[in-house]
Amino acid sequence: MNNNSFLKHILFALTVVFLASCDRDFNSIGTDIIGADNFAFGTPKAYDVVAFNQNSGVVQSSNLPTNALGIYYNPAFGTTTANFATQLELSTVNPTIDATLLPVIESVVLTIPYFSTKTGLKDDGVSGIYELDSIYGPKTSKLKLGVYESGYFMRDLDPSTQETQQYYTNQNSLFDNVKGPLLNNEAVATQNDEFIFSDAELTETVTATDGTVTTTRTAPGMKLNLDTTFFKNKIIDAPSGKLTTNDVFKNYFRGLYFKVEKSGAADTNLAMLNFKGGTITIKYKENTSATVKTRVDKSIILNLTGNSVNLLQNDYLSSYTDGIASPNLTDGDPRLFLKGGEGSMAVINLFGGQDLKGLDSDGNLTNIPNHVSDDLDELRANSLLINDASLTFTIDNNSMSNALTSEPNRIYLYDLNNKKQLTDYTTDLTTRTAQKYNKYIHGGIIEKVAGKGTQYKIKLTNHIRSLIKNDTVTNVRLGLVVTENINDVSNKKLKNSFNLPGILGGNPFEVKYLPTSSVMNPLGTILYGSNPSVPEDKKLKFQIYYTKPN
Incomplete structure (x- = not known):
């Protein structure tokens, strides 16, 4: 019993020492503990x-996570015009394209997603209602939008330093002076001369051979029909070896240049876009073989990845x-x-x-x-x-x-x-x-x-x-x-x-x-x-x- 009593006293003494030590650490100067009795509160x-x-x-504006496109007037600062250039990459390199199978392009569609939030459904209970994010300027604004073949090759490395090549906000003329043909040249004004950032849900309807109709719905985004003749010549009829790797392809087809201008007297606006989430989908039909004339659906997808640059022109x-x-x-x-x-x-x-x-x-x-x-x-x-x-x-x-x-x-x-x-x-x-x-x-x-x-x-x-x-x-x-x-x-x-x-x-x-x-x-x-x-x-x-x- 005496031993037990001795042990209890020892344990009690150690506990007191431990707590005192903790208390000193807990109240040391420089921590964010407040309200202890040994401190006096002051006023800010x-x-x-x-x-x-x-x-x-x-400033350098190459390979940004998101990029601006449009014309934005801020009454306190002035006007900024934001153009954009990007390389393209084959989703699948070295696609099999056989000229003897008589490939014919049916459509070439460029899609770039907007930042948006689905807020509900329309009265039909199926169609989505969306609210766009990161659109600056009046919602009813229009832009003259041109999507061109880029004529400027964007290098990965600076040959003088062997470091990553940097492109800057003020280099618009590099791309504008050597741009190729206009690719969004469809005779529909909303595809080019009167383009708007629409909050409408994107839909695509496909009819199967048995007559079944399937409708695919996706969140709002830019959706443009591009020149099928250009892509027939550039992709389907590409010279031998030009589609074998993306390194070769990016020098052969140097990408896209997006240019915006005012659409008449209409107000303008500007959007932040995830261009790297964009694609070009080339849909075409070809025969199953040189002897069998049954037509089959084929596609090639180009991604808007690779080097890119946001090009800004300011009128401050x-x-x-x-x-x-x-x-x-x-x-x-x-x-x-x-x-x-x-x-x-x-x-x-x-x-x-x-x-x-x-x-x-x-x-x-x-x-x-x-x-x-x-x-x-x-x-x-x-x-x-x-x-x-x-x-x-x-x-x-x-x-x-x-x-x-x-x-x-x-x-x-x-x-x-x-x-x-x-x-x-x-x-x-x-x-x-x-x-x-x-x-x-x-x-x-x-x-x-x-x-x-x-x-x-x-x-x-x-x-x-x-x-x-x-x-x-x-x-x-x-x-x-x-x-x-x-x-x-x-x-x-x-x-x-x-x-x-x-x-x-x-x-x-x-x-x-x-x-x-x-x-x-x-x-x-x-x-x-x-x-x-x-x-x-x-x-x-x-x-x-x-x-x-x-």
């Missing part, structure tokens, strides 16, 4: 932030080009112009202010400047517990009043120095059914706030914690762009890089890339910036909620 504090405009200019308003021409790197700009594609971004410096102090090796404040904001030095010296940190951007509704229907759903904040996502992005694993709203805690999603207007709010709590906990972490410049897909963190190369000085005399650096998600987005927004001339209730806000140890 606003810190200096400087934000200015930067023209991104011409002077109010926009003047607004980004001379950025104020000291106080920031009154307005921030975020424009996707061949557009512009904002550069953000957290903790602007002055640099009169520094930290010694023990983390104490000194009067020796260190190229770090005094505000950041003080936060580091006080070992504060950061509960929340955010940037809040308010939209200039006066400038965007005519374009609110096409505001970007989201903006994206990233580490501009190192062209990578912030810690808050990578640690946010939240998801939504609509994937473009994933990482919704990190934010950047447009929202209307009562009494404050339309805003974007971005959480960067973990980024600030990292800055404060480790005084060797560089306070990097941040980039802010519109985004088409928050889940895509890849980058595209700028045609002309630009240089930026470091914050408060830090090391300068060169910016060579732009987020792919911004290149894909045709939209733009105008935000209030950090300049002192901006009314306080509209100005860009950088706020930190923290707790001080007692």
